[in-house]
Amino acid sequence: MSAVTRTAPAxxxxxxxxxxxxxxxxxxxxxxxxxxxxxxxxxxxxIQPVMFVVLFTYVFGGSIQVGGSLSSQDYREFxxxxxxxxxxxxxxxxxxxxxxxxxxxxxxxxxRSLPMARGAVLTGRTVADLVQTALTLVVLALVALLIGWxxxxxxxxxxxxxxxxxxxxxxxxWIGALIGLSVRTPEAATSGGLIWxxxxxxxxxxxxxxxxxxxxxxxxxxxxPFSTTVQACRELFGNLPPGFKTPDAxxxxxxxxxxxxxxxxxxxxxxxxxxxxxxSAAA
Amino acid sequence: MSGAIYAEGLVKTFGDVKALDGVDLDVPEATVxxxxxxxxxxxxxxxxxxxxxxxxxxxxxxxxxxxxxxxxNEVRRSIGLSGQFAAVDEYLTGRENLQMVGQLxxxxxxxxxxxxxxxxxxxxxxxxxxxxxxxxxxxMRRRLDLAAALVVSPPVMFMDEPTTGLDPRNRQQLWExxxxxxxxxxxxxxxTQYLEEADHLAHDICVVDHGRVIARGTADQLKAxxxxxxxxxxxxxxxxxxxxxxxxxxxxxxxxxxDRHTRxxxxxxxxxxxxxxxxxxxxxxxxxEIDDIGLRRPTLDDVFISLTGHLAExxxxxxxxxxxxxxxxxxxxxxxxxxxxxxxxx
Ligand SMILES: Nc1ncnc2c1ncn2[C@@H]1O[C@H](COP(=O)(O)OP(=O)(O)OP(=O)(O)O)[C@@H](O)[C@H]1O
Ligand SMILES: [Mg+2]
Numbered sequence: 001m002s003a004v005t006r007t008a009p010a011x012x013x014x015x016x017x018x019x020x021x022x023x024x025x026x027x028x029x030x031x032x033x034x035x036x037x038x039x040x041x042x043x044x045x046x047i048q049p050v051m052f053v054v055l056f057t058y059v060f061g062g063s064i065q066v067g068g069s070l071s072s073q074d075y076r077e078f079x080x081x082x083x084x085x086x087x088x089x090x091x092x093x094x095x096x097x098x099x100x101x102x103x104x105x106x107x108x109x110x111x112r113s114l115p116m117a118r119g120a121v122l123t124g125r126t127v128a129d130l131v132q133t134a135l136t137l138v139v140l141a142l143v144a145l146l147i148g149w150x151x152x153x154x155x156x157x158x159x160x161x162x163x164x165x166x167x168x169x170x171x172x173x174w175i176g177a178l179i180g181l182s183v184r185t186p187e188a189a190t191s192g193g194l195i196w197x198x199x200x201x202x203x204x205x206x207x208x209x210x211x212x213x214x215x216x217x218x219x220x221x222x223x224x225p226f227s228t229t230v231q232a233c234r235e236l237f238g239n240l241p242p243g244f245k246t247p248d249a250x251x252x253x254x255x256x257x258x259x260x261x262x263x264x265x266x267x268x269x270x271x272x273x274x275x276x277x278x279x280s281a282a283a
Numbered sequence: 284m285s286g287a288i289y290a291e292g293l294v295k296t297f298g299d300v301k302a303l304d305g306v307d308l309d310v311p312e313a314t315v316x317x318x319x320x321x322x323x324x325x326x327x328x329x330x331x332x333x334x335x336x337x338x339x340x341x342x343x344x345x346x347x348x349x350x351x352x353x354x355x356n357e358v359r360r361s362i363g364l365s366g367q368f369a370a371v372d373e374y375l376t377g378r379e380n381l382q383m384v385g386q387l388x389x390x391x392x393x394x395x396x397x398x399x400x401x402x403x404x405x406x407x408x409x410x411x412x413x414x415x416x417x418x419x420x421x422x423m424r425r426r427l428d429l430a431a432a433l434v435v436s437p438p439v440m441f442m443d444e445p446t447t448g449l450d451p452r453n454r455q456q457l458w459e460x461x462x463x464x465x466x467x468x469x470x471x472x473x474x475t476q477y478l479e480e481a482d483h484l485a486h487d488i489c490v491v492d493h494g495r496v497i498a499r500g501t502a503d504q505l506k507a508x509x510x511x512x513x514x515x516x517x518x519x520x521x522x523x524x525x526x527x528x529x530x531x532x533x534x535x536x537x538x539x540x541x542d543r544h545t546r547x548x549x550x551x552x553x554x555x556x557x558x559x560x561x562x563x564x565x566x567x568x569x570x571x572e573i574d575d576i577g578l579r580r581p582t583l584d585d586v587f588i589s590l591t592g593h594l595a596e597x598x599x600x601x602x603x604x605x606x607x608x609x610x611x612x613x614x615x616x617x618x619x620x621x622x623x624x625x626x627x628x629x
Contacts (some may be wrong), residue, residue, distance in 0.1 A: 019389070024388045034374040037415060109433065110370035114387045115333050115359040 008253050020117035020223070027124020028131075029112075035132060042132060044134040045094065049087040049140050054209065056083065057147060057260040066209045068243030073148060080149045081161070081233035082206030085226060087140060088133050088169030089201060093193030095173040096180030100189035104183065119275040127175040133169045137162060153236030161236035163223060164259050168229045174270035181277045206230050211245055222249035225262035231255035286311040293342035295328050296493075301413070302328040303339065304494035308485070310472060317485030318474040325494040326474035327367050327613055330443045334364045341342060347439050348469075357587040360388075363430035367474075369445040373417035377408050377427050381434060390434045395434075402430040405460070407453075409422035421448045433464075440464065442473040445604065446480060458484060478582065488514050490590055498590050499600050505586045510557065513579050514562055516548045519572040526546070531545060534558060546574070553582075 035042055056079055061072035069075075087267075099122065102108055111121050141149075141162075151158050180189040203220050204210070208222040221227050232255035234240045251258035288310040295303040302325045310316040318326050332335040333344055335355040344351040347361040371380045378399050385395025403412045411419060416427055425448050432440060445461075446454045450466040461484055465471060475481050481488050482502045490498040490505070496503060514534070518527050524541060525550055531539040535550035542548075552558055566573060577600050 022389075023387060026383055028376060030372060030379075033379060034372070037374045057481070106366060106368040106370035107372055108370075109331075109336055109366050111366040111387075113359055113362065113386065115356055115389070116387050120387075157289050173353070216567055 001017070003017075007159055015017030020120060020123075023104075023117040023120035024123035024127060027120050028127040029124075031125055032131060039226060041094075045091065045132065046136055046139055048090070049083060049136060050143050052086065053080070053083050053140065053144055053147065056258070062205070064208060065212070066239035066243045066244065069241045071241075074241040076148055077150060077237075077239040078209075078234065079207065080144050081237060081239055083144075084137060084140065084162075084233065085168065086201050086206055086228045087136060088165050089172050089197055089226065090194070091129060091133045091136065092103075093173045093190050093197070094176075094194040096176035096189040097186040098129070099177050099180035100183055101124055101186040104185070114266055118279060121272070122174075122177050122274055122278055126177060128169060129173055130166060130170050134166060137165065137249075152167075154238060157236040157238075160256075161233040162231050163231050163281035164256065165261075167263045168225070168259065171270070172269040174267060174274050178270055178274040178277060179254050181274060200224065200226050204230065207213075209241075209244070209249060211262065216249075219249075220246050222252050225259070225266065228255050228262055229259040231261040231272075284300050285345055287474055288316065288347040289343075289344045290329075290333065291540045293329065293332055293344060295325075295332060295339045296340055302492045303328055303332065303342075306342070306491070306494065306496055308472075309497075310529070312470050313468045314486040315461070315473060317481030318472060318491060319478065319481045320474075320487055320491035321476070324490060328444055328494075329491070330364075330366070330441050330472065330474060334362055334441050335359060351399045361438050362434035363435070363440045365429045365439040365440075365442045365445055368449075369428035371424060371427050371431065376413050377403060377416055377419070377423075377430075378412045379596075380427060380428055384431045384434045386586055391614065393618055398434055402433060406430045409454075412579050422450060422453055424451065425513060426457075429460075435462070436467070436469065438452045438469060440469055440471045442471065444474055444476065446468050446475070446477065463465060478586075482582075492590075498586070506581045508586065508589075512552055513549050513581060513585070514552050514559060515572055515575075515577050515579055518546050518548065518561070518565070519574050519602075521546055523571045527566065527571050530562065530569060530571070533611070534562050534565075547594040552578075601603070 057076050061075045061079075063070075064075055066078045072139055086159075099230050102121070108121070120140070144179055176193045177191075179192045180186075183192055185187050203213075204224045204227040205221055206226065210218055210227065213221055228251045231246075235255060240246075246252055251262075286309045287310060290306060290308040293303045293308075294301070304325075306318065306325070306329055308329075316535060318329060323541075328337065332339045333346055333351060337360055337558040338352065346358050349357045349361065351358050354360070360449065371377075372383070378396075381399035381402055382392070382395045386392060386399050390398065400412075400511050403409045406428070406429065409424060409622065411423060416424060419427065425445075428514060429442070429445060432442070442461075446457055448459060448607060461471060461473070473481075473484065473528075485511045486501065487499065488502055488505060489496045497507070516527060516531065516533065521543065522548060523618040524543065528539050528541060531548055534554075535552055538546050539550040559576070562574060563573075566576075
C-alpha cells in the first residue's frame with residue numbers, strides 16, 4: 001500500500017475523561033520535551049528562588065522578629081515555607097507566557113483543527129509546568145538544607161506540605177493561563193502574570209509575622225490563600241518559631257483544610273474561565 | 284444533497300474588511316477544488332471557516348456531511364489541514380511532531396510511531412527526522428506540515444497554498460501525493476496562487492477576489508469563457524514593436540497586449556495554424572525580425588486578467604515582473620486591464 005493513503009485507525013472509545021487525560025498527557029509531554037531543549041529557561045527558573053533564599057536569610061535574618069524570637073535560625077526556618085510558596089506562585093507567570101506564545105504560533109491552528117479534548121492544550125501546559133515547579137522545589141529544598149533549614153516533623157507531614165505547595169502552584173497556574181490567553185504577547189503575559197503576585201505574596205505572612213502588620217493588612221494577610229498555604233507548611237514542617245501566636249482568623253486556625261479549599265476553588269474557577277477563553281480565542 | 288465540502292453564503296468580516304462576502308462552494312467527493320485568488324482575496328479565511336478555526340458571521344458549512352458550526356469536533360475527526368504557515372513545534376523533532384499529531388488523532392503510541400516513520404520516508408525527511416524542526420529549511424518545514432495533515436488520511440483535506448516555498452522537485456512530488464490521495468477517494472480543497480497548479484490538479488476552480496467567487500468551472504470552461512487561442516510574438520528589435528502591433532491588430536479578434544520588457548506581443552485570434560502562417564508572412568513582408576512566434580491556448584493567467592483586471596499575484600503594475608508563474612507579466616496585465624473590462628462570470 002502506498003504510504004500516503006491508509007485505512008483509518010480503529011478509533012478508540014471516543015470522548016470522556018479518558019480522552020481528556022490522554023490528550024493532556026500528550027501535550028504535557030510535548031512541553032516537557034521543549035523544556036529539555038531550552039534548559040536555560042529551567043535554569044533561570046531555579047536561580048531566582050535560590051537567590052531569594054540567600055538574600056532573605058543573610059540580609060534580613062536577625063533583623064526580622066518572628067513570634068518572640070529574633071534568632072536568625074528561627075527566621076531561616078520560618079522563612080523557608082514563604083520562599084517555597086513564593087516560588088510556586090512566581091512560576092505561574094512562566095505558564096502564562098508559554099501559553100501566550102503558543103497562541104500566537106501557527107501550531108495552535110494545528111491543535112485547534114484536531115479532534116482534541118477541549119482543555120488539553122492548557123492542561124498539558126500547566127501539568128508540564130507543575131513538573132518543572134516540582135523539580136525547582138527539590139533543588140530549593142536542598143539549598144535550604146545546606147544553609148541550615150531544618151524540619152521537625154515526620155516525613156509524611158513534610159511531603160503533605162510539599163503537596164499543598166504544588167496544589168497551590170497548580171491552581172495559580174490557571175490564573176497565569178487566563179492572563180496568557182488574554183494578552184497579545186508573551187512579554188505582556190510575563191509582566192501581567194507577575195504584577196498581581198507582588199501584593200499577593202508581600203501582603204501575607206510569607207516573610208514577616210503577620211501579627212506585626214497594621215490591622216488592615218493583617219486581615220488581608222490572614223485570609224490570603226497564599227498565607228494559608230504558608231501557614232499550613234509551617235505547621236507541617238514544624239517551622240513555627242517559639243512563642244508564635246497563631247492568629248484567630250479561621251484560615252490560620254485550620255490552615256491545611258483552608259489551603260486545600262482555597263486551591264480547589266481557584267483551580268475550578270480559573271480553569272473554567274481559561275478553557276472558555278481558549279475556545280473563544282481567535283474565533 | 285451536497286458534496287464532501289459544501290458552503291453556502293459564507294460571510295466573515297474583520298472590522299470593516301469583508302474577508303468573505305457570500306461564498307458558496309460545493310466539492311463532490313474524491314475531487315479537488317482549486318481556490319484561486321490574489322493576496323487578500325479571502326482564501327485563507329475560507330479555509331479557516333471550513334476547518335473550524337473561525338466562526339463565520341453567517342452562512343452554512345458542511346464538511347463530510349457534518350455541520351461545521353454545530354458539530355466542530357466531529358468535523359475535526361474527518362479533516363486534515365495544512366495551513367498557509369507551517370504549524371509544527373520547532374523544538375520537537377520531525378518524528379516527535381508527527382507522533383504527537385497521531386496520538387491526538389487517537390492513535391496508539393506504537394501506531395503513531397509507525398505512521399510517523401512512513402510519512403517521514405514519503406516526504407523525504409527521514410534523514411532529518413530526529414533533528415528539532417527548528418533546524419529545517421522552509422521547504423522541509425512545509426513538508427513536515429503536510430505530512431502532519433496526512434497522519435490519518437482523513438476523507439477531507441484542506442491545503443492552503445501547499446506548494447509555496449517548495450522547490451520544483453518537491454512541488455512535483457507533492458502533486459503526485461495529491462493525485463494519489465484523490466485516487467484513493469480523498470476530497471481536497473486547495474488554495475493556490477499558481478494558476479498552473481490549479482489547472483494541473485483541480486477538477487474545478489473557483490476564482491475568488493475580494494471575498495467573492497467571481498468565476499467557477501473547470502479549467503477548460505474558464506478558458507473557453509475568454510475565447511480562443513492567442514498568437515504570441517517576440518520581436519527582435521524594440522523599434523519594431525509599434526509596426527508589429529499594427530500587423531497583429533489587423534489579424535486579431537481583439538487588441539494586442541504588449542510587454543516592452545520582453546518584446547512580447549499577444550493577440551487573441553481565430554483561425555489556427557493557417558492564420559499563424561499568414562501572420563508570419565506579413566511580418567516578414569514588413570521586414571520585422573522575430574525571435575519567437577507561436578500559437579497558444581489561453582492560460583489561466585489570461586482568465587484571471589480578464590476577470591479581475593489584474594494578474595493574480597501582481598496588483599501594482601509598477602512593481603510587477605516577478606509574477607510567480609506567468610506567461611504574461613505585469614505590463615502585459617496592465618494593457619489587458621484596459622481592454623478587458625468584462626464583468627464577472629457565469
Ligand atoms: N484576523 C484578521 N484580522 C483582520 N483582518 C483579517 C484577518 N484575517 C484576514 N483578514 C483580512 O481579510 C482579508 C482576506 O484575508 P485572507 O488571509 O483570507 O486572504 P488570502 O486570500 O488568504 O491572501 P494570501 O494569498 O495573501 O494568503 C484580507 O484583507 C485580510 O487583511
Ligand atoms: Mg492566505
